Amino acid sequence: MGFSACNITGLKTHLPGGGGRVTITVMQVTIIGTGFVGVVTAAVFAHFKNRVYGLDVDREKVKKLRLGEVPFYEPQLAELVRDGIKGRRLTFTSDYKEAVRNAGVIIIAVGTPSAPDGTADLKYVFQAVAALAPHLKEKAIVAIKSTVPPGTNEKATQLIKRVTKKKFFMASLPEFLKEGSAVTDTLKPDRVVIGTNDRWVADRLIWLHRPIGGKRIVVRPESAQMAKYAANAYLAQRITFINQIANLCERNNADVREVVDVIGADKRIGSHYWYPGLGYGGSCFPKDTKELAAYSRSVGEGDGLFVKLDELNERRIYTSMEKFERQVNGWEGKTVALLGLSFKPNTDDLREAPSVKIIPLLTNGRAKIVAYDPKAMPLAKKIFPYIFFTDDAYQAVAGADVTMLLTEWSELTHLRLGTIKRLMRGLWFIDTRNQYDPVKVRATGLSYIGIGRV
Ligand SMILES: NC(=O)c1ccc[n+]([C@@H]2O[C@H](COP(=O)([O-])OP(=O)(O)OC[C@H]3O[C@@H](n4cnc5c(N)ncnc54)[C@H](O)[C@@H]3O)[C@@H](O)[C@H]2O)c1
Missing domain, CATH: 3.40.50.720 (NAD(P)-binding Rossmann-like Domain)
Structure with missing residues (x-):
């Protein structure tokens, strides 16, 4: 020693x-x-x-x-x-x-x-x-x-x-x-x-x-423990907040990315950690927000903010999917290519990932699902043995009516849009991570659907 x-x-x-x-x-x-x-x-x-x-x-x-x-x-x-x-x-x-x-x-x-x-x-x-x-x-x-x-x-x-x-x-x-x-x-x-x-x-x-x-x-230990919950609930709240703003942007001609540029320039707000999308997932934010609500109740404090956060987040994916379903005129008979399955890039973790909720919704809607993820497929194959998996993104979109980007893995954020258009049977390109420029996507002839931007 x-x-x-x-x-x-x-x-x-x-x-x-x-x-x-x-x-x-x-x-x-x-x-x-x-x-x-x-x-x-x-x-x-x-x-x-x-x-x-x-x-x-x-x-x-x-x-x-x-x-x-x-x-x-x-x-x-x-x-x-x-x-x-x-x-x-x-x-x-x-x-x-x-x-x-x-x-x-x-x-x-x-x-x-x-x-x-x-x-x-x-x-x-x-x-x-x-x-x-x-x-x-x-x-x-x-x-x-x-x-x-x-x-x-x-x-x-x-x-x-x-x-x-x-x-x-x-x-x-x-x-x-x-x-x-x-x-x-x-x-x-x-x-x-x-x-x-x-x-x-x-x-x-x-x-x-x-x-x-x-x-x-x-x-003191209690402060350390509270700080962990506070940090996660605050970050979760930022995601829910910007999702609410994104909903409003979709009602007019605003683009949530531009809104983020503007609010982020304010030093009190900061430009980091604004991720409009289908809601927060992963193994921590949902459970820690729920626990903070439960803890607040157990000590007789108001749990309103944390309960509401959880509620809005739980609902988010379903309301988003209903909106997409209307936009693509229903899922029935359509082939949907899912790009990215993990709850975020650079991990194969599927805990509380949007894909895990979306796949059953699409299957119930009688869509055929073809999926690709750089790392999460071995685990996804065990959970969803009834969907199709491919070896790369281009194979997944070949013959698809709808392409849906779910995780911003870097290899999925720089796809050749012209090739995608050529390979797909349909025209719908749903970018749930706002990674692509709507103007460039539309220039290929594809129909772009993003989050908080028209
Ligand atoms: N995953 C994250 O990103 C992250 C980040 C910050 C904090 N946390 C927190 O850290 C903790 C661990 O999270 P994780 O994602 O690593 O969990 P995990 O589920 O990946 O791993 C937990 C491990 O503990 C083992 N285990 C369970 N009971 C045991 C026992 N009695 N003795 C020995 N091993 C036992 C399990 O077999 C498992 O391998 C959680 O409280 C989580 O909230 C997680």
């Missing part, structure tokens, strides 16, 4: 004392849950020469990871995992004792899906806590990275105390990475948020993150 030093002067926190030069023995880090967040976290910490264990109860997943195979697509991740394994810094296991007994920091990154009432289902978090508790070493730090509501750390603390007399610390390390750029986001995040009320814990977690970029923000 080596030694290293870290200068943490100048960091503003709510904690008294500290802020000097800290020297700590290299810590073993264990990540519990090797899903999207867990594998990225494990691989990045291993990349920075830590001894890292990744633990998952899914033995098939562990078997693959041990061979250096990442069970989902995320740019740069497989190389990082293989490097870690080759350098003997990264080990995957399903054995809690092996992974926890020497760990200075244990990071919980298991899933927290929505329960039927909208609350975050914390059963995987508490299962993980119960399983790790008997193996904790003295003064281990158990940090929850999963998105959980305030109050979770206290419940976890009580669970562990029932099992062990050893001294341990609970902390929060909320995660802000984005699928599709998860490795870069983890190496160079905007901020590393450390939720703790203990100076010793803060110093160690700052030390652990020392090679990682971004601002360090040390706050």
Whole structure:
């Protein structure tokens, strides 16, 4: 075990004392849950020469990871995992004792899906806590990275105390990475948020993150947890807001992209993160917005804004599809080419992806579906064995009456429009990501339908 030093002067926190030069023995880090967040976290910490264990109860997943195979697509991740394994810094296991007994920091990154009432289902978090508790070493730090509501750390603390007399610390390390750029986001995040009320814990977690970029923000655990929900609900709200504006643009001659250029020039608003489309999807925004509404209700606060956000977003895809159906004179008997299936580019994640709702709607409308996605097809074939898949976008549009762009993968945003027109049987080009210039599309003879632009 080596030694290293870290200068943490100048960091503003709510904690008294500290802020000097800290020297700590290299810590073993264990990540519990090797899903999207867990594998990225494990691989990045291993990349920075830590001894890292990744633990998952899914033995098939562990078997693959041990061979250096990442069970989902995320740019740069497989190389990082293989490097870690080759350098003997990264080990995957399903054995809690092996992974926890020497760990200075244990990071919980298991899933927290929505329960039927909208609350975050914390059963995987508490299962993980119960399983790790008997193996904790003295003064281990158990940090929850999963998105959980305030109050979770206290419940976890009580669970562990029932099992062990050893001294341990609970902390929060909320995660802000984005699928599709998860490795870069983890190496160079905007901020590393450390939720703790203990100076010793803060110093160690700052030390652990020392090679990682971004601002360090040390706050109490409850603030860290609220901030994660607040950030996701705010981003979700931005999407819903611009979708409402897009609806209005379609009622006149305005173009939502031009509206975004204008409002984005205002520094208070900013030009980033305006994505009119079919609504927000993915594994986080829908569930975190629902949880924020449920949490608001549980503490007797108004949940109006968050409930409305969720409601508008749930409805969005259906109202959009009804509008498209009218525009193309019904789906029946039509062949629809779907370009892009994942909920966003550079990932094969289909959780809450528009495609997953659109495919049954089109099938019920008696359309034939031909689909192409650069990475998500293996998973999509399992969910939708009854639709057709092709090896590229041009094959998908050949003979189609309607082409519908669903995901802005870069290979799908620069298609040769003349070739598309020639290959298609019909004329409808529905651009749900506003990636194409309506004038150029129409110049080929195709009929353009976008979002918030006529
Ligand atoms: N995916 C994202 O983009 C993202 C971003 C920020 C935060 N988050 C949050 O991070 C958490 C994890 O999300 P994810 O997308 O990585 O989830 P995931 O579903 O991809 O992975 C969760 C993993 O945990 C494992 N697991 C479940 N119970 C376990 C247990 N008791 N012990 C060990 N392993 C167990 C599962 O087998 C699975 O592999 C969630 O709370 C999520 O809200 C996700």
